Amino acid sequence: MAGPLSTAEQLAARFRDVAPPADFCSLRFVDELTEVISVRDGVPEPTQLRRDQGAMITVVSGGGLGYAATSDLTTAGLRRAAERAAAWASRTAAVSVVDFSAVPFESARGEYVTPVEQPWEECPLADKLSLLQQEVAAMGGDDRVVERVASLMRVRAESAYFTADGGMVRQRQELLAPDASVIVHRDGVTQKRTTGGRGLARQGGLEVLQATGFTGCGARLREQALELLAAPQCPTGRMDLVLAPDQMMLQIHESIGHPLELDRILGDERNYAGTSFVTLDMFGRYRYGSPLLNVSFDPTVPGEFASYGFDDDGARATRTLLIEAGRLLRPLGGTVSQHRARATHPAMSGVATTRACSWNRPPIDRMANLNLEPGDLSFDELIAPIERGVYMETNTSWSIDDSRNKFQFGCEYGRLIEDGRLGAVVRNPNYRGISATFWRSLAGVGDRSTFQVLGTPYCGKGEPNQVIRVGHAAPACRFTDVDVFGGAA
Amino acid sequence: MIESRHLEQLAAHAFEGLAPGEDLLLSLQAEDSDFVRFNRGRVRQPGSVAQADLQLRLIEGQRHASIELSLSGVLDTDRRRIDDAMEMLRPIVASAPPDPHLLWATDPVHVHHEAPGAPPDALTIARDVVDLAQGQDLVGILVSGSVASGFMSSRGQRCWDVRHSTMLDWCLVHQGDKAVKSLVANTGWDPAEVAEAMDAARSQLALLQRPPKKLEPGRYRCLLSPSALGEVMELLCWGGFSERGLRTRMSPLTRLRDGSDRLSPRVTVYEDTAHGLGPPFSDKGFIKPPRVGLIEHGTLVGSMVSPRSAQEYGLQTNGAADHESPEALVMEPGTLQDREALQRLGTGLYVSNLWYLNYSDRPAGRITGMTRFATLWVEDGEPVAPTEVMRFDESIFHLLGGGLEALGDSLALLPSTSTYERRSTSSMRLPTALIDGVRFTL
Numbered sequence: 001m002a003g004p005l006s007t008a009e010q011l012a013a014r015f016r017d018v019a020p021p022a023d024f025c026s027l028r029f030v031d032e033l034t035e036v037i038s039v040r041d042g043v044p045e046p047t048q049l050r051r052d053q054g055a056m057i058t059v060v061s062g063g064g065l066g067y068a069a070t071s072d073l074t075t076a077g078l079r080r081a082a083e084r085a086a087a088w089a090s091r092t093a094a095v096s097v098v099d100f101s102a103v104p105f106e107s108a109r110g111e112y113v114t115p116v117e118q119p120w121e122e123c124p125l126a127d128k129l130s131l132l133q134q135e136v137a138a139m140g141g142d143d144r145v146v147e148r149v150a151s152l153m154r155v156r157a158e159s160a161y162f163t164a165d166g167g168m169v170r171q172r173q174e175l176l177a178p179d180a181s182v183i184v185h186r187d188g189v190t191q192k193r194t195t196g197g198r199g200l201a202r203q204g205g206l207e208v209l210q211a212t213g214f215t216g217c218g219a220r221l222r223e224q225a226l227e228l229l230a231a232p233q234c235p236t237g238r239m240d241l242v243l244a245p246d247q248m249m250l251q252i253h254e255s256i257g258h259p260l261e262l263d264r265i266l267g268d269e270r271n272y273a274g275t276s277f278v279t280l281d282m283f284g285r286y287r288y289g290s291p292l293l294n295v296s297f298d299p300t301v302p303g304e305f306a307s308y309g310f311d312d313d314g315a316r317a318t319r320t321l322l323i324e325a326g327r328l329l330r331p332l333g334g335t336v337s338q339h340r341a342r343a344t345h346p347a348m349s350g351v352a353t354t355r356a357c358s359w360n361r362p363p364i365d366r367m368a369n370l371n372l373e374p375g376d377l378s379f380d381e382l383i384a385p386i387e388r389g390v391y392m393e394t395n396t397s398w399s400i401d402d403s404r405n406k407f408q409f410g411c412e413y414g415r416l417i418e419d420g421r422l423g424a425v426v427r428n429p430n431y432r433g434i435s436a437t438f439w440r441s442l443a444g445v446g447d448r449s450t451f452q453v454l455g456t457p458y459c460g461k462g463e464p465n466q467v468i469r470v471g472h473a474a475p476a477c478r479f480t481d482v483d484v485f486g487g488a489a
Numbered sequence: 490m491i492e493s494r495h496l497e498q499l500a501a502h503a504f505e506g507l508a509p510g511e512d513l514l515l516s517l518q519a520e521d522s523d524f525v526r527f528n529r530g531r532v533r534q535p536g537s538v539a540q541a542d543l544q545l546r547l548i549e550g551q552r553h554a555s556i557e558l559s560l561s562g563v564l565d566t567d568r569r570r571i572d573d574a575m576e577m578l579r580p581i582v583a584s585a586p587p588d589p590h591l592l593w594a595t596d597p598v599h600v601h602h603e604a605p606g607a608p609p610d611a612l613t614i615a616r617d618v619v620d621l622a623q624g625q626d627l628v629g630i631l632v633s634g635s636v637a638s639g640f641m642s643s644r645g646q647r648c649w650d651v652r653h654s655t656m657l658d659w660c661l662v663h664q665g666d667k668a669v670k671s672l673v674a675n676t677g678w679d680p681a682e683v684a685e686a687m688d689a690a691r692s693q694l695a696l697l698q699r700p701p702k703k704l705e706p707g708r709y710r711c712l713l714s715p716s717a718l719g720e721v722m723e724l725l726c727w728g729g730f731s732e733r734g735l736r737t738r739m740s741p742l743t744r745l746r747d748g749s750d751r752l753s754p755r756v757t758v759y760e761d762t763a764h765g766l767g768p769p770f771s772d773k774g775f776i777k778p779p780r781v782g783l784i785e786h787g788t789l790v791g792s793m794v795s796p797r798s799a800q801e802y803g804l805q806t807n808g809a810a811d812h813e814s815p816e817a818l819v820m821e822p823g824t825l826q827d828r829e830a831l832q833r834l835g836t837g838l839y840v841s842n843l844w845y846l847n848y849s850d851r852p853a854g855r856i857t858g859m860t861r862f863a864t865l866w867v868e869d870g871e872p873v874a875p876t877e878v879m880r881f882d883e884s885i886f887h888l889l890g891g892g893l894e895a896l897g898d899s900l901a902l903l904p905s906t907s908t909y910e911r912r913s914t915s916s917m918r919l920p921t922a923l924i925d926g927v928r929f930t931l
Contacts, residue, residue, distance in 0.1 A: 046546075046588055047581050049556035051574065054540065067536030071559040074566070084537050091612050092525075092532040095619045125584050147737045183737050188749070190738040190852035268528050270668065271629040271660045274844075360538045399847040401859040401878045402666045406931050408857050408880060410849055428850050432880070432931050463630040463658075464524045464538075464908035483931075487850030
């Protein structure tokens with residue numbers, strides 16, 4: 001890998017100079033350039049850039065672990081960080097939750113680069129603003145429209161990971177997260193239709209705009225928002241529910257992804273993000289969902305938002321099934337968590353998913369690309385058996401309990417399903433359920449024609465807090481006997 | 490920790506290089522922080538972070554753009570980073586269209602506040618926490634260090650603010666999701682203060698060992714602790730008091746603005762920068778008024794107005810950040826005395842903590858969320874059992890309107906524990922709240 005990572009090569013040399021004698025020592029360098037451009041109601045908003053760069057040194061010594069992060073990348077700055085990390089390891093070794101010196105940290109070598117077809121830099125700012133102006137213009141032309149916004153967030157994320165025993169991983173991700181929204185109002189009713197709060201996020205260049213359907217989305221959003229204004233509230237009752245991929249993303253994230261995070265299961269997050277209804281003894285035997293449920297950890301999907309070659313502990317990332325035919329196989333846990341879990345469950349496996357949001361936060365177990373595998377039903381076949389139900393698109397509200405069990409989710413756009421066909425539009429569609437039983441009501445899984453690759457930059461967790469990028473790909477899915485309801489106070 | 494002199498030297502360098510017609514605003518957020526995670530009464534992940542982010546906003550007439558960059562604390566390195574940043578900004582500003590909503594601070598105001606002393610080194614106090622846990626299942630985080638905010642402009646403005654804080658945010662866990670959550674926050678470290686809080690938490694654990702009561706969906710009387718009310722108010726701060734949110738009718742308080750609904754006359758809410766934990770100036774350099782009235786006796790009387798909204802809607806800014814959320818929110822106390830609160834509740838729920846709130850119908854002001862931790866079933870004023878977690882789904886116009894029976898007569902300070910990107914200096918001061926007929930659904 002050539003180019004801007006030349007800084008990383010200098011860092012590697014400095015790291016060799018400052019790495020203290022230890023059982024394990026690593027340096028993780030991050031250099032991210034973020035650019036956000038937006039148009040609101042026809043007015044371009046000021047361009048916002050962010051250049052975030054720094055390094056974290058981790059030291060494992062005598063059974064303890066410590067880290068120190070700094071943006072001072074000189075030899076003196078890195079030496080101070082290494083000394084501080086070593087002091088933490090030494091001072092807490094006797095009271096650590098695990099003997100970190102026994103953790104089998106890898107010293108991998110390799111690289112990952114996002115394939116890009118249309119580089120961001122090759123399109124002038126004026127042209128990109130023009131693209132946004134077109135979508136914003138398409139959302140207007142009606143006095144019921146209150147606000148129109150279109151925006152692009154681009155990130156070039158470069159990282160390097162060195163270990164004192166010769167490991168070296170370099171990765172460069174190109175990310176694009178487009179977003180558009182329209183708010184409409186009439187006679188006391190307000191509705192908002194969006195592309196899902198940057199839910200179209202992908203890796204790649206400007207080709208993402210066509211691939212995700214962002215190009216041309218403005219007219220559809222406006223039309224659907226106005227339909228919602230005139231629509232009745234979503235009906236209340238137990239009925240069949242069909243979720244579009246842009247709601248499946250949230251459903252997978254909250255009620256499969258988070259409960260399967262091994263650090264939650266081990267208790268690390270109980271003071272903040274919460275615990276899990278999943279326990280260590282469930283892996284390999286627990287029936288998580290119906291036999292139609294197949295869920296993969298897959299950091300190899302081209303263009304998916306959280307694709308990468310190695311996690312932030314240097315572990316190589318490969319496609320792995322977490323749930324197969326409804327049976328729970330393994331958790332979302334990286335090197336450290338797997339080692340901890342094996343103290344009581346020696347057969348525990350995991351995946352390469354120890355990740356940090358940047359150089360200034362330590363890596364923890366996170367989702368990456370967590371996908372629900374497609375089935376064999378077209379959309380028409382998916383809804384054909386439904387006498388009375390609701391189809392929902394695009395998440396707008398999400399809430400779930402401490403153990404990731406009792407949830408309530410709301411969507412932007414709903415349509416009745418009657419006698420196997422899509423019917424009238426309904427507004428404020430919501431549903432609630434319990435994770436431990438909800439996935440067992442999975443009764444139909446859409447095929448590739450219903451499948452979408454999506455993602456979000458905004459998954460929060462950890463102490464200190466971290467917000468991280470995740471990808472979710474899914475087909476449309478049908479669930480039976482779900483508690484559905486509408487809005488209003 | 491980056492010092493004010495470092496920022497001054499960088500500002501002098503940056504301003505010296507400006508061309509005629511250019512103005513530059515520099516906004517700094519810096520911290521030196523120690524973070525120690527605990528689990529099972531032992532140390533899970535300890536470390537230190539030194540970070541400093543400088544935002545440069547280059548303005549030429551009505552054209553402008555900004556870049557935020559990491560500072561190293563090394564003068565030569567940071568001067569080079571600023572030069573590189575200005576090289577990136579200039580062509581962007583040159584090609585940007587004029588911004589009709591640009592409003593920036595031009596008054597050469599000077600503010601300087603620097604807390605005395607220094608925070609304790611967490612290396613020396615992390616073991617205290619392990620010792621105080623006494624082998625019990627303690628999980629949480631110790632955060633300690635200094636936070637600096639600075640602002641300098643080419644028009645002569647100079648603002649600088651440094652604060653120290655040490656915060657232990659933890660749970661003592663009985664089992665599963667049954668836990669007592671506590672927070673001790675101060676400008677220093679007092680083991681006796683933490684030990685007292687730990688003992689108080691330990692005494693509450695005894696009740697959590699009883700078999701939990703499973704509640705059926707329905708309406709219940711609830712006594713919300715200040716922390717639980719804090720979750721409700723934090724959700725309302727997400728767009729509720731925003732001028733833009735109110736104008737676009739996405740605020741859950743839109744009905745208050747248009748007069749079609751009102752809250753209880755017991756509810757008076759204001760932004761109290763004068764007694765908050767953050768700096769008195771915004772990241773855009775505007776000086777915040779000491780107090781901004783938001784709700785008075787149930788009626789909306791004000792909003793958080795960013796410079797951008799001020800320019801767009803023809804208003805005065807009150808120094809709100811772009812997100813237009815309160816950062817030092819206060820709800821005036823009522824008359825309910827703490828020692829009488831459980832008796833007034835009678836039979837119902839004492840809600841110690843709420844969790845994961847969101848809007849179930851945002852423009853209508855309907856919200857949902859979960860109970861968490863030591864939420865107790867109370868009979869005739871006596872806590873008798875912990876409860877299984879329950880979901881509520883209720884209108885804010887009931888929670889803080891017709892259903893609100895009383896507010897506590899004292900306020901609890903709730904410093905924000907948020908550390909997303911950086912340590913928050915936001916806070917709230919809130920009373921307990923006694924609410925009748927809260928709807929639980931699952």
